Amino acid sequence: MAYDKFNILTSSAVPLPIENVDTDQIIPARFLKATERVGFGDNLFRDWRYNGDGTPKADFVLNDATYSGKILVGGKNFGSGSSREHAAWAVYDYGFRAVVSSFFADIFKGNCLNIGVLPVQVSPEFAETIFKAIDANPKTELEINLPEQTISLKATGQQESFAISGYKKDNMINGFDDIDYLQNIKEEIVGFADKLPY
Numbered sequence: 001m002a003y004d005k006f007n008i009l010t011s012s013a014v015p016l017p018i019e020n021v022d023t024d025q026i027i028p029a030r031f032l033k034a035t036e037r038v039g040f041g042d043n044l045f046r047d048w049r050y051n052g053d054g055t056p057k058a059d060f061v062l063n064d065a066t067y068s069g070k071i072l073v074g075g076k077n078f079g080s081g082s083s084r085e086h087a088a089w090a091v092y093d094y095g096f097r098a099v100v101s102s103f104f105a106d107i108f109k110g111n112c113l114n115i116g117v118l119p120v121q122v123s124p125e126f127a128e129t130i131f132k133a134i135d136a137n138p139k140t141e142l143e144i145n146l147p148e149q150t151i152s153l154k155a156t157g158q159q160e161s162f163a164i165s166g167y168k169k170d171n172m173i174n175g176f177d178d179i180d181y182l183q184n185i186k187e188e189i190v191g192f193a194d195k196l197p198y
Contacts, residue, residue, distance in 0.1 A: 003116030005175035009097055009144045010154065012069035014061055015134045021074055022081030023108060027090040029082075040086055041093030062094075066138045073130055074101040079108025079119075088112045098144050100151065102127040113168045114177060120144055120151050126160045129153070146173060 031043045049060050056063040072091065078101040079087060088111035091099060098118040109119045122130070133140045133153055141154040146169060152159035164172075171177070176184065 003092070003175055003177065004097065006097065006116065006118055006146050006172040008146065009070060009118075010141055011071050011097075012067070012139050013071040013073050013100070013130070013134055013142050014067045014069055014096075015131055016061055016072060016074045017131050019075040020077045020080055023079060023084050023087035023105075024081055026079065026087040027084065029084075032084060032086050039093065040090035041095065044090040044094045067134075070095060070097045071142055071144070072096045072099045073127070073134065074099055076102045076124065076127075077105065078103070079105040079112075081105070083107040083111075085111045085115070088115050088117055092117050100127065100130065100142070113164075113172070116172065116175070116177075118144065118146065118164075118172060120162045122151060122160050122162060126151075126158075129158060 025048065026045060027040055027043060028046050031040065031046065045060070045062060048057070049062050050056055058064075061067055078099060087108060091112065092115055096117060098120055099112065100120045100122060102122055102124040104112075104119050104121055109121075112119045130140075130142065130153065133155070137155075143150075143152050143154055145151075146164075149164060149169075150159050150161050171180075174180075174184070
């Protein structure tokens, strides 16, 4: 499944300064029955967003119109817990294109990269700088430059670099998942196979 190409994203951000956010909080297990990547955004952080009767919890950030944007800024150790791909699907389906944190669980990070959500790992100090900036001004914009591998605060120019594998970087810039990548180099694969002696 191809997804949106990612080059430079400039957006305000939604702050979630909670540490150890696990995948069952991101998308509770009872919503894992579907096998397609659509519809999960409605239940992103379901138990934090809604009361038992389905009414929104006014004090949860996704229900607060003060905050909006395509970037989610999470606390340390974001995406821990089970390996469910649905957690990344829910983040993407809700409309986020990047998640920023000072540390990601490896499997969640990989799942995000596989479906078009860019996990941007920053230092704890820079994460705190971002949270403070958003607290002071909820319209604070971040710029995530994937080709340059930088994240910056637009208003101040404060910037930090982040790491990403070259393969995943190229895939995100082109909007490819792993299958799209193989399809894109199909002629090279066929050419190589034709040269094999068997």
